[in-house]
Amino acid sequence: MTSVQMSATDEMVEGFLDHASRGDLVRVSDMICYSSKLLNESGKQGWTALMLAARNGHFDLVKALLSKGCNKDLKNKSGQTAHDIAKFWGHKHIADLLVGDGKIRDILPSTGVTEHENYFSREYLSRMSDKRTDSGWLSAKQSSPETVFLLFHNLDPLVTSGPEHMNNSQAKLKLCRLKRDSVGVLLKKSDIVVVFLGVEKQECSSLSSVSKEEDGLIAWFALNVEENPSEILKIEDSHSFFLQGPMPTLLMLNEDEGGIIAQARSVLAWHSRYSFCPTCGGKTKVAEGGYKRTCLTEGCKSLLGIHSTCYPRVDPVVIMLVIHPDGNQCLLGRKKTFPPGMFSCLAGFIEPGETIENAVRREVMEESGVTVGPVRYVSCQPWPMPSSLMIGCISVAVSTDIKVDKDEIEEARWFTRQQVIDAIVKSSKAVLTMPPRQAIAHYLVKHWTCLNSNL
Numbered sequence: 001m002t003s004v005q006m007s008a009t010d011e012m013v014e015g016f017l018d019h020a021s022r023g024d025l026v027r028v029s030d031m032i033c034y035s036s037k038l039l040n041e042s043g044k045q046g047w048t049a050l051m052l053a054a055r056n057g058h059f060d061l062v063k064a065l066l067s068k069g070c071n072k073d074l075k076n077k078s079g080q081t082a083h084d085i086a087k088f089w090g091h092k093h094i095a096d097l098l099v100g101d102g103k104i105r106d107i108l109p110s111t112g113v114t115e116h117e118n119y120f121s122r123e124y125l126s127r128m129s130d131k132r133t134d135s136g137w138l139s140a141k142q143s144s145p146e147t148v149f150l151l152f153h154n155l156d157p158l159v160t161s162g163p164e165h166m167n168n169s170q171a172k173l174k175l176c177r178l179k180r181d182s183v184g185v186l187l188k189k190s191d192i193v194v195v196f197l198g199v200e201k202q203e204c205s206s207l208s209s210v211s212k213e214e215d216g217l218i219a220w221f222a223l224n225v226e227e228n229p230s231e232i233l234k235i236e237d238s239h240s241f242f243l244q245g246p247m248p249t250l251l252m253l254n255e256d257e258g259g260i261i262a263q264a265r266s267v268l269a270w271h272s273r274y275s276f277c278p279t280c281g282g283k284t285k286v287a288e289g290g291y292k293r294t295c296l297t298e299g300c301k302s303l304l305g306i307h308s309t310c311y312p313r314v315d316p317v318v319i320m321l322v323i324h325p326d327g328n329q330c331l332l333g334r335k336k337t338f339p340p341g342m343f344s345c346l347a348g349f350i351e352p353g354e355t356i357e358n359a360v361r362r363e364v365m366e367e368s369g370v371t372v373g374p375v376r377y378v379s380c381q382p383w384p385m386p387s388s389l390m391i392g393c394i395s396v397a398v399s400t401d402i403k404v405d406k407d408e409i410e411e412a413r414w415f416t417r418q419q420v421i422d423a424i425v426k427s428s429k430a431v432l433t434m435p436p437r438q439a440i441a442h443y444l445v446k447h448w449t450c451l452n453s454n455l
């Protein structure tokens with residue numbers, strides 16, 4: 001490393017530790033997203049971000065650093081851990097957190113990969129799957145004035161751009177949280193599928209609404225209609241409309257709502273595609289809060305034991321960043337449908353009877369002609385178009401000649417680390433564009449640029 005690069009790294013670490021010392025959760029989280037290595041970096045006297053947050057009583061920051069997988073057992077040059085520091089400075093709640101947390105994590109051997117929250121991944125609601133079979137509870141919740149209903153028209157969610165909804169949010173759009181009065185007409189229709197999404201987690205329920213509910217739980221449901229329902233519904237918000245998409249419009253919501261959409265759209269899409277029993281072609285009825293379709297034909301094989309066609313499907317997809325054997329280039333491709341200049345990671349559906357690693361090797365060979373050796377899991381992302389789980393991997397090529405499958409890929413190329421960094425930071429020197437930050441492809445590339453040049 002040159003002295004110029006060295007001082008740039010030192011400067012980044014120093015800035016990071018300074019934000020941690022001041023308890024700036026937003027800046028610290030942003031920097032970890034860019035480089036997870038910062039988590040365990042130390043500055044003067046061996047103080048890490050966790051130690052500085054513990055010293056200054058920043059409880060939320062300590063919690064966030066632990067959840068990102070930082071090492072709480074590191075010692076500074078005086079031999080103190082973050083726990084010792086919190087205790088010494090009288091931050092008992094932080095000291096307790098540092099003792100209590102980590103026990104489970106410590107059992108797992110470190111893989112060097114920490115859990116990363118991608119767009120569409122956030123669990124804003126608690127799914128409460130045990131309530132799906134409690135029809136009395138579900139119907140009481142559907143009648144409750146506190147319950148939230150999300151409405152979709154042909155899988156496009158009803159959103160609002162009204163200024164009154166935009167407080168404290170950077171997102172330009174927000175899901176319309178309808179109440180029973182607005183959707184009552186639809187709930188009476190026998191052909192409408194209503195999916196129970198879950199209940200608001202206790203910390204996101206406002207206290208005023210908790211007191212109005214007997215069990216304190218605010219339930220959320222989603223429904224999809226094929227005819228445009230605007231005429232028959234009582235929707236007072238003049239800024240509301242069905243967000244046509246799904247891509248790239250679904251990426252315009254905030255992270256909480258991205259997670260809700262991932263669940264709601266996938267289950268509703270399953271209902272709209274599986275109207276009849278896949279086993280015998282017979283009629284089905286919706287059960288378990290929208291999480292099951294039971295065949296109505298007597299003697300159908302799907303009624304014997306547990307039959308996978310009765311439950312919402314998820315398609316696993318591998319998406320991989322392939323690293324050149326020189327460690328300093330990565331392989332990206334473009335489909336014909338991509339905007340001009342955009343390249344992304346290669347991806348493909350896992351086939352029956354295939355491991356994640358073998359699917360990575362097969363798809364890369366099929367699409368680019370490159371042979372892949374070792375494969376490592378990095379992160380995953382629900383992708384509700386209609387219901388995939390993107391399994392993000394990083395892998396190393398053992399051959400470098402490219403021969404693209406012209407049916408799927410228009411072009412595949414090796415790009416240098418500098419070229420992809422220029423693309424990520426949208427530099428004027430960039431020779432390609434990358435998918436937006438909400439796509440796991442973007443995260444995989446960012447993740448690689450923070451790793452050592454040799455995997």
Ligand SMILES: NC(=O)c1ccc[n+]([C@@H]2O[C@H](COP(=O)([O-])OP(=O)(O)OC[C@H]3O[C@@H](n4cnc5c(N)ncnc54)[C@H](O)[C@@H]3O)[C@@H](O)[C@H]2O)c1
Pocket residue numbers: 315317319344345346347348349363381383385388390408435439440441442
């Ligand atoms: N989040 C991201 O960053 C990101 C990036 C790239 C791709 N994706 C998604 O990954 C998915 C798969 O990528 P791909 O299209 O390159 O896959 P792919 O390379 O396997 O090729 C797709 C083809 O595979 C066949 N196929 C096999 N199983 C299928 C299934 N279960 N559903 C649909 N088609 C199936 C179809 O013929 C289809 O045309 C796409 O849905 C795409 O939207 C997401």
Ligand SMILES: [Mg+2]
Pocket residue numbers: 346347348349363367408
């Ligand atoms: Mg593909």
Ligand SMILES: [Mg+2]
Pocket residue numbers: 347348349363366367408
């Ligand atoms: Mg393919």
Ligand SMILES: [Mg+2]
Pocket residue numbers: 348349363
């Ligand atoms: Mg394929």
Ligand SMILES: [Zn+2]
Pocket residue numbers: 277278279280281282295296297300301302
């Ligand atoms: Zn059947």
